[in-house]
Structure formats: structure tokens, C-alpha cells
Amino acid sequence: MTAIADFADRIRAASAAGTPLRLRGGGTKDWYGQALHGEVLDTRAYSGVISYEPTELVVTARCGTPLAEIEALLAQHHQMLAFEPPRFEGATIGGVVASALSGPRRASAGAVRDFVLGAVLMDGRGEVLRFGGQVMKNVAGYDVSRLLAGSLGTLGLILEVSLKVLPAPLREASLRFEMSEIDALTRLNEWAGQPLPISASSWHRGVLSLRLSGAQAAVQAAQRRLGGEALADTDAGAFWAALRDQMHGHFGGGAVWRMSLPSHASAIILHGEQLIEWGGAQRWLKVDDAADAHGIRRTVAASGGHATLFRGGDKRVGVFHPLAPAVAQIHQRLRQSFDPAGIFNPGRMYAD
Structure with a gap:
């Protein structure tokens, strides 16, 4: 059969x-x-x-x-x-x-x-x-x-x-900058409107990381324009792979919420540690298992986004953001x- x-x-x-x-x-x-x-x-x-x-x-x-x-x-x-x-x-x-x-x-x-x-x-x-x-x-x-x-x-x-x-891109390079969360979100939104070959971004614990991808000339020109600290290729590869495969330390322990927001949304003030990706549009919040799920969702919704209980936590609160009645019917x-x-x-x- x-x-x-x-x-x-x-x-x-x-x-x-x-x-x-x-x-x-x-x-x-x-x-x-x-x-x-x-x-x-x-x-x-x-x-x-x-x-x-x-x-x-x-x-x-x-x-x-x-x-x-x-x-x-x-x-x-x-x-x-x-x-x-x-x-x-x-x-x-x-x-x-x-x-x-x-x-x-x-x-x-x-x-x-x-x-x-x-x-x-x-x-x-x-x-x-x-x-x-x-x-x-x-x-x-x-x-x-x-x-x-x-x-x-x-x-x-x-x-x-x-x-x-x-x-696959012909050339990739990664840069790092020390800056606050608000400064990182501001810079990411400024850069998003410019012809820069940014293929990935991450902010965590006061450090903004960027990956540039494309033709060698374009990547090199962007490096000169943006400045920052250049990462060795092996270190950069390991860093982005850890984020992609969710092996980064931020994903371990406690409850991890995935917050989807407009990239231009300002810093979200919540108890817990955040890791920000996608130019500010995806923010991972790590909290303890007893965190106020409804409070997290209210705060995120007020900024135009939604929140998913991605790992850990009490799933009785609902893993995915509640649907509007019309969408639930669909x-x-x-x-x-x-x-x-x-x-x-x-x-x-x-x-x-």
C-alpha cells in the first residue's frame, strides 16, 4: 500500500x-x-x-x-x-x-x-x-x-x-553598535527607508547587530557608510545561526512571548528582557512563568500589535492572540x- x-x-x-x-x-x-x-x-x-x-x-x-x-x-x-x-x-x-x-x-x-x-x-x-x-x-x-x-x-x-x-548572497558582513533600545529602533527605521542591503537585525542587551547581504561592492559601501564594529565571518555566522535556530540564550528558561508590532512602534515597557528582530517588527519578551498574560496582550495591542505565548508559560491563557469574532467565524x-x-x-x- x-x-x-x-x-x-x-x-x-x-x-x-x-x-x-x-x-x-x-x-x-x-x-x-x-x-x-x-x-x-x-x-x-x-x-x-x-x-x-x-x-x-x-x-x-x-x-x-x-x-x-x-x-x-x-x-x-x-x-x-x-x-x-x-x-x-x-x-x-x-x-x-x-x-x-x-x-x-x-x-x-x-x-x-x-x-x-x-x-x-x-x-x-x-x-x-x-x-x-x-x-x-x-x-x-x-x-x-x-x-x-x-x-x-x-x-x-x-x-x-x-x-x-x-x-544565496554573494557576500555577507555583520556589524555591531552599542546603543539603547529606543536609539536602535530609531536607527532601524531610518535605515529601512534607505537603499541599504540589510538582511537581518537584532537588538539585545544594549547591542544592535546588523547583517548586510548582496554584491560585494554594495556590502562594502554599506559598511563604510554605517560604521560600527565588524564581526569576523565565523562569529557572525554562529550568531545568526543561533538566532535562526532559536539556540540563542534568550530562548532558554522562563516563558517567551513573541510580539508582532509595527516596526515604527516605540519601546514596549514590560517586565522582562527583550530581544528585537526584523527592524523592530518582531520582539521576543522573556518573563517568568507567572507573568500577567492579559497585561502583556493589552500593552502590545495598544501599540498596534499582537502577542503569542511562544514557549513555556501557562497555555491556559491561550497561546495565540484571541481572534476578533468575524475572523473567528472565517x-x-x-x-x-x-x-x-x-x-x-x-x-x-x-x-x-
Whole structure:
């Protein structure tokens, strides 16, 4: 029996019996979201790169394909997944799309959803649905494909995905500056309006770090213009990799909140330690487990953003920012359409 036929049998039987299924690849993001429920449906048996056209900048792979395998293949052609997903050991490409976690380059290159060109989905009826295509020119159903990014498996089993890839930069250099949080946010917003090849930024404990990426002449010109302390390539590589893979010390211990804000928002005054990325648009707040979740969300919402309980803490407060009633209804209708029996990862995003 093929993997797809096996998936279909499991899903149809679960729908008929009302048995929840937990769609799972490498399990590297089991900590993300609300509580886990259901029998595990392991996707790793359906693995392999289906097609890769370096000249077309597109790769298509099955859901259980290890992220490491895809990145190694792209590296042979000096290409990359520009949204820099965290490289958790054992991560699969299906989980990369379903979780939609992006790394330091996201502010300059785009998010996971921006690179999804097409997808093949198995719904709650065990039927195979195709959206989008395998080339950048084919945008039919593009919005449906993008819906799967960040859905955490609640809409169905992502069987295959086609992703746009980009050439890796010819040159990269990193700079550091000592400055306050407010000064860092001011400078980042000033630089964002200028033709500078900034591909990543991070402020933490009074130090602003920048990564420059592009042609050698452009990177060198930006270095001369910005000044700062230049980092050795090996140190810079280790620093940005730790941020991308969430191995930076800021992610360990206590509860970590992910705050999404307008990049121009001023400093957010909250008890706890912050790490700021994406030109000020993403701010990681580390607090103790007993921190006032409602107070954090009120403060962030007042600045035009929303807050997610990313790691640790008491998930009873709700991991994801509460939805407006109209948006919640859209979520419910989408789930009803793709998963009428409600078997896929129930309660993973919202407890109800």
C-alpha cells in the first residue's frame, strides 16, 4: 500500500469514528501551540524531492522530506530558502510550512507564505486537492496554498509543497553598535527607508547587530557608510545561526512571548528582557512563568500589535492572540470546509 493510500484510509476511518488525528512529521515543534490531541499520523514515510529546477528557482518536495536534505540540495546550486526556517533536528518541509516560522532574513526577504507557490492537500474526507502550481507564473489557487502556512495541520495533511527559492548572497558582513533600545529602533527605521542591503537585525542587551547581504561592492559601501564594529565571518555566522535556530540564550528558561508590532512602534515597557528582530517588527519578551498574560496582550495591542505565548508559560491563557469574532467565524468555516469531522489537530491553535 502506498503512503498516500495509507493516509487516506487512516483519515477516512478517523472521520467516520470521530477519532482525532495528530498530523506529525519530525515532532520538532510539538511544543508550539496549544495541547496535543489525537493519534499520531506520521508523515515521514512520504519523503523525497519531486522536482528541482535551479534555473526556475522552484523546488517541490513531499511533506516528510527532511529540511536538511532540501537545504543541502539547494546549497549545491548556491541557492536557499530565503525565509530561513529554524533548522530543528529532524524538521520536515511539511512542518516548516504548517508552522510558518521564519528566521532573521524574513523582514527583507519575506515570510514562509510568500514563498509557497503550490501545495497538494489531503482533506478530512481523504480526498487529494491541488492548489497553485510548480512554477512562479502559475498563481491559480495561490491564496489557498498560502492559507496552509501557519495552519498547524488544522486544515488537512500537506502532502506536497512547491516553494520558490532564491540565490544565496554573494557576500555577507555583520556589524555591531552599542546603543539603547529606543536609539536602535530609531536607527532601524531610518535605515529601512534607505537603499541599504540589510538582511537581518537584532537588538539585545544594549547591542544592535546588523547583517548586510548582496554584491560585494554594495556590502562594502554599506559598511563604510554605517560604521560600527565588524564581526569576523565565523562569529557572525554562529550568531545568526543561533538566532535562526532559536539556540540563542534568550530562548532558554522562563516563558517567551513573541510580539508582532509595527516596526515604527516605540519601546514596549514590560517586565522582562527583550530581544528585537526584523527592524523592530518582531520582539521576543522573556518573563517568568507567572507573568500577567492579559497585561502583556493589552500593552502590545495598544501599540498596534499582537502577542503569542511562544514557549513555556501557562497555555491556559491561550497561546495565540484571541481572534476578533468575524475572523473567528472565517476560521470555523474554513475548518468545516476542509475537515468536516474536526479530526485534524483539534485544539492545536485555539482550545475551543
